[in-house]
Amino acid sequence: MVMLSKCHRGTAANHCRLVHMTRHHRSRPTHWTPQEWSRQYFDTYGEQEWERLEHSAAGRTSFRQHAALIREYLAPGSHVLEAGAGPGRFTAVLLGHGVDVTVTDISQEQLRLNEDHVSPSSHARVRGRYQMDICDLGAFPDESFDATLALGGPLSYVFDAADAALGELIRVTRKGGILMLSVMSLFGALRVYLPAILLQLRTPEFRDRISGILETGDIPITDAAHHSCRMYTADRLAALLAAHGCTLLHMQASNMLTAGEELATHDPHTYHRHGPRTSLDDLLTPGTVRLLEEYEDAACRSAGSVDSGTHIIAVCTVPE
Numbered sequence: 042m043v044m045l046s047k048c049h050r051g052t053a054a055n056h057c058r059l060v061h062m063t064r065h066h067r068s069r070p071t072h073w074t075p076q077e078w079s080r081q082y083f084d085t086y087g088e089q090e091w092e093r094l095e096h097s098a099a100g101r102t103s104f105r106q107h108a109a110l111i112r113e114y115l116a117p118g119s120h121v122l123e124a125g126a127g128p129g130r131f132t133a134v135l136l137g138h139g140v141d142v143t144v145t146d147i148s149q150e151q152l153r154l155n156e157d158h159v160s161p162s163s164h165a166r167v168r169g170r171y172q173m174d175i176c177d178l179g180a181f182p183d184e185s186f187d188a189t190l191a192l193g194g195p196l197s198y199v200f201d202a203a204d205a206a207l208g209e210l211i212r213v214t215r216k217g218g219i220l221m222l223s224v225m226s227l228f229g230a231l232r233v234y235l236p237a238i239l240l241q242l243r244t245p246e247f248r249d250r251i252s253g254i255l256e257t258g259d260i261p262i263t264d265a266a267h268h269s270c271r272m273y274t275a276d277r278l279a280a281l282l283a284a285h286g287c288t289l290l291h292m293q294a295s296n297m298l299t300a301g302e303e304l305a306t307h308d309p310h311t312y313h314r315h316g317p318r319t320s321l322d323d324l325l326t327p328g329t330v331r332l333l334e335e336y337e338d339a340a341c342r343s344a345g346s347v348d349s350g351t352h353i354i355a356v357c358t359v360p361e
């Protein structure tokens with residue numbers, strides 16, 4: 042465990058910055074552990090992490106899908122561990138749903154933002170905020186929580202230690218309790234960044250790096266500023282959960298129709314060749330927002346699209 046302690050605005054970026062990473066292929070590899078990298082990255086990323094789920098239709102869809110599953114699977118009155126809680130988007134949803142929450146994160150700044158963003162009227166239901174590595178929840182006894190959440194990729198950020206993290210999440214959840222996770226999607230990233238990936242595959246100096254990322258799902262840690270994580274396929278995530286004895290109840294995409302639309306708006310590198318950029322937000326009217334939401338809700342939950350979004354969301358029960 043790192044330590045126990047009670048415990049920035051800008052243009053938000055998609056965390057699956059596969060292409061962005063490849064542009065920095067010459068950066069010297071660091072010897073940081075994933076935990077050291079995550080701590081400094083999310084301390085610096087700050088408030089942008091709060092904005093990630095509101096600045097684009099894809100982010101808002103992801104927020105809505107996660108929130109709907111929280112309400113669907115978690116019982117009001119239960120006590121939930123939110124590991125890697127970040128600035129508190131889902132902490133607020135949990136509290137609004139009448140759940141008591143223990144918040145943990147590896148980034149002190151994200152914990153500070155979490156406290157800032159959660160409405161003071163709900164503070165009483167937050168049982169504590171702790172700076173803690175998801176791979177070592179040793180401060181909590183076995184079966185401390187009715188349910189455990191790790192949303193938005195905490196498992197993706199620990200690379201090979203995902204087994205250790207999952208083991209800890211299961212240990213602290215009561216037998217048969219709910220575990221809800223979301224991880225970055227490999228095929229979703231491929232779909233979203235396809236034009237740039239194809240461009241880079243034509244360049245010998247990038248080819249090996251891109252091929253390695255596609256083969257392993259790992260965007261390796263190179264330097265402080267550039268996003269790094271393990272991306273999963275639905276099959277790989279399901280196999281990981283099964284290996285730990287979890288029973289999968291539900292798996293879906295975080296977004297589908299809208300995944301990648303923010304790139305068309307915000308990433309000139311990828312789309313500068315594709316003419317004037319139009320944001321979906323420029324096209325949406327109050328009526329079509331609702332229509333898009335209905336289509337997205339159906340698309341995200343369609344079995345065929347589970348690998349198509351920026352994230353894959355899984356809900357399971359931990360072993361009895």
Ligand SMILES: C[S@@+](CC[C@H](N)C(=O)[O-])C[C@H]1O[C@@H](n2cnc3c(N)ncnc32)[C@H](O)[C@@H]1O
Nearest residue numbers: 079083125126127146147148174175192193198
């Ligand atoms: C993309 S953010 C997601 C935040 C929030 N769960 C959400 O979905 O909006 C990932 C969070 O995981 C945290 N994190 C990364 N590695 C971690 C680790 N080893 N242990 C605990 N938290 C970690 C980061 O600090 C960050 O706040």
